[in-house]
Amino acid sequence: MITLFVKLVINLILLLREINSKGMVGFYDSSCPQAEEITAKIVTDALSVAPTLSGPLLRLFFHDCFVRGCDASVLLNSPTQQAEKDAVPNKSLRGFDIIDKVKTALEKKCPGIVSCADIVALVARDVVVKTGGSTWNVETGRRDGNISLLSDAIPNLPSPFADIGTLKTSFKSKGLSVKDLAVLSGAHTLGTGHCAAFKNRLYNFTGKGNSDFDPTMDSNYVNALRKKCTINGTDNLVQMDPGSSIVFDEKYYLQVSKKRGLFQSDAALLDDSETKTYVNDHKSGNADSFFQDFAVSMVNMGRIEVLTGTAGQIRKVCSRVN
Ligand code: HEM
Missing domain, CATH: 1.10.520.10 (Peroxidase; domain 1)
Incomplete structure (x- = not known):
């Protein structure tokens, strides 16, 4: 009888934990x-x-x-x-x-x-x-x-200069998988980045002068980017998925596969077999599979250290605590 009661209590605790962690x-x-x-x-x-x-x-x-x-x-x-x-x-x-x-x-x-x-x-x-x-x-x-x-x-926050090992460790520390990393990086199909986040790849990459660029970046792309991000010029904005930066699609993976990922953290997806396979599987179409994966990974990301029950508060104004 006691064992049955203990079992019931344990199951209840497990159920509550599951509801809490899954939202x-x-x-x-x-x-x-x-x-x-x-x-x-x-x-x-x-x-x-x-x-x-x-x-x-x-x-x-x-x-x-x-x-x-x-x-x-x-x-x-x-x-x-x-x-x-x-x-x-x-x-x-x-x-x-x-x-x-x-x-x-x-x-x-x-x-x-x-x-x-x-x-x-x-x-x-x-x-x-x-x-x-x-x-x-x-x-x-x-x-x-x-x-x-x-x-x-x-x-x-992972840095745009991070290598694949650092990115994997960062995602793992948040309970996210290597697949989540490959999939969520696809968010870079939308939006822009400042020159400051990738200019190191365009000039003096290894200290050999201004013509020295990151060899993991396509040289034609380097030349195009140098026009937008001159050595001493303004910190301009560049589309991460050129021509398609306000459309959510799978074209980011085509860019990365062509060595046209804007940040070192994008290019790094080619340095791990699992993330590289993901890039290659999505570089020519396969949007539905990316969309489905993106939904799953966004739900996973949305579960990071969530406050529930009586923890925290419901703010009245989002920029300040009540
Ligand atoms: C994997 C590690 C990641 C790194 C190192 C990274 C880094 C960056 C950097 C440096 C920028 C440009 C910011 C600027 O210069 O204005 C950027 C933009 C952006 N990132 Fe990420 N990011 C990562 C993952 C993600 C994830 C997981 C998401 C969402 C699911 C995301 C969504 C975006 C979007 C949408 C933009 C464009 C923002 C805009 O247009 O202003 N990124 N990211």
Whole structure:
């Protein structure tokens, strides 16, 4: 009898842990039934006015989840510029005003119910759908964190100069697989990068002078990029998937396979057999398989160190704690 009781308690604990770690689809179905619809409408309107916001809005979710988990810590402001958003890699983030717009609309409809962390996750999904990708069910029920530290950003966000080993370790530390790395890197089908993030590949790569470029980059591409990123010129923006940077498609993998990945971290996908196979399998079509994989990997990323139950809070305004 006692053993049966112990077994029941253990099963219950395991079940609760599973619900906690896996999150829940439709968390707001009864508390704020229109939450997802309202969010999607605001994303559609925002992208119709400013299509280049698609990249920044998708990137926000990644930068949120990799630092203190998906808790909207990336959205917090600090009066002394000591928050995550004040760290160098986050200075190029954009789209905070769109998240605020969604939050204002949802607070009006159902005050104190929908977390900023969930808004970031929903917006990322909506962006992919509006730009040509496939949809997925977003797990919701995340709560917002109360802490955001500049010093947490650099150690947790992978660098564009990272090699494949460092990237794999970074993803593993967040509970993500090598496949997730290959798949989520495909987000670079959208958006732009600053010269500063790849200029080292164009000039004096190994210290042999300005004609010395990264040999893992196609020389014609190097020449084209040098025109946009001159040695002492401005830190211009370059499309990561040229000609298709506001369309969510699988063409990123074609670029990488042609040694035209913009960052060393993109090129690094050719340095591991599993990630290289993924690139090659998706370089000429196979979009449906990428879209399906992307949905799974985004759900996986959305589970990083999520706050649930009574942890954290539901912020009233996404840029500050209540
Ligand atoms: C694998 C490691 C990754 C590295 C090292 C990396 C690095 C970068 C860098 C340096 C930029 C350019 C920022 C700028 O100069 O303005 C960028 C842009 C971007 N990243 Fe990543 N990223 C990685 C993974 C991801 C993931 C997992 C996602 C989302 C699922 C993502 C989504 C984006 C998007 C959409 C942009 C374009 C942003 C814009 O248009 O402003 N990245 N990334």
